[in-house]
Amino acid sequence: MAEGDDEVAEFARLFRGFLERMQQPPSGIARENLRERLMVFLEVEPEGLPVVAADFPSFDLPNVQLAIESWFDSFELIGLIGMDRGHLSLAELLDHAAGQRFGIGAVDYQRISIDVDEEMDCVSFGIYLGRQGDDRYVALLRAANPQYGRMSVMLEILATTREAGERFLGALPELIRERNVFRGKVVSFEGHEFGHGVGPFRLHPRPGIAREDVVLPEGVLERVEREVIGIAEHREALLRAGQHLRRGILLYGPPGTGKTHTVRYLLSRLPEFTVVLLAGTSIMYISQACSLARKLQPALVVLEDCDLIAESRDHMMGMGNPLLFQVLNEMDGLAEEADVAFLLTTNRADILEPALAQRPGRVDLAVEVPLPDADSRARLLALYGPQLELSPEVVDEIVTETEGTTASFAKELVRRAVLLAAENGTEAGDAEIKAAAAELLSARDVLTRRLLGGTADSATDDAGEATPWGVGPARPGIHPGSVGWEQ
Known part of the structure; x- marks a missing residue:
């Protein structure tokens, strides 16, 4: 081995020793060992006991936590101290705990929104020591962590018998459904910034x-x-x-x-x-x-x-x-x-x-949902501009001039009339709505009209007939033979 390789190996040995020393509690302070705590709780050695596991969508963390806690008659929640705990399975954690690598510590939490103005502190890494009837369980709950490749909520359950563990897992879907914090909410999905999968x-x-x-x-x-x-x-x-x-x-x-x-x-x-x-x-x-x-x-x-x-x-x-x-x-x-x-x-x-x-x-x-007809355009003016003082004659004039425009156009028309009135220090009325219509229907605002839902590029409609200010009647929809909904 070259001299440089020897130096690298020696550095690695010293650095590993440093990390191991950093995991040890300060002199004179005893840190409770995970294995010892589990032996006291289970009343048997944890090594060799069956472990069953399941994963859940990342957004279901609050519901999984509530389901777990509702399953138990009583429980205690503990955390772990030690390097690499997040990358080891429950069985691996127990193996390493025998060598004093992991001790009891604080539970990790993350705050998750469960409503527009409500959040919940959820366990992101914690171990449940729970009782249900005569059965005792050790359940390790971990939140998704896409940054490190874990895309799902992970749950591992150690029980004295495999049947008990399977019974616990089998009860969770219904408990999650019953206690789901998102029931009756309006939600949308987002992707994860660290990779594929729903966020x-x-x-x-x-x-x-x-x-x-x-x-x-x-x-x-x-x-x-x-x-x-x-x-x-x-x-x-x-x-x-x-x-x-x-x-x-x-x-x-x-x-x-x-x-x-x-x-x-x-x-x-x-x-x-x-x-x-x-x-x-x-x-x-x-x-x-x-x-x-x-x-x-x-x-x-x-x-x-x-x-x-x-x-x-x-x-x-x-x-x-x-x-x-x-x-x-x-x-x-x-x-x-x-x-x-x-x-x-x-x-x-x-x-x-x-x-x-x-x-x-x-x-x-x-x-x-077609372009608004004349009656609808009049109703839209009243809906979006209840504060406008418009005469019936001007309403009829605006309705006629805005044929072929959309509800979005009507909304912007009213807003622009109010803005013109504010700039002039007056109340919005006939003059302002007519000025706003003239602006929006002018030749220079063709693109604006299109962005508000107008469909014509020129002052003619699809049949070649002249239309006011280039806003032609649209012919949207499903045409016979094009999609198959109309026979």
């Missing part, structure tokens, strides 16, 4: 939107309510008649017409429903969303802009769309009696993958 929940306040604040053409909202809310209200009658509860509803139409607003209203009407929101790249977590919905039903799974993952396979160079198939399979995989509603929204129904509609049982109802 923590983001919790959202449940919207509070009144029915009169949803402006849609006559009959549109009623159809959606009957499919989403009506089935929930008549659940027992449907089950008695042998009818399924699982349902899929698609809201389609151009951007800015109120699809998301309608979804938010439905959330307001279903306070007892657990809601899982998926949009954009988070749709990849559809499996976890459906698993959660299944456990916490009644539930609503919202997939916003589903066309992003349901485009034609032609865009995938003939390779198919695995994420689309996963969404369809998950929707079909729930039992028919599951009280779970899938609510999908899209701006581009014309490019939706035909399979989404042609496979029975995935989408039961497709409802167009």
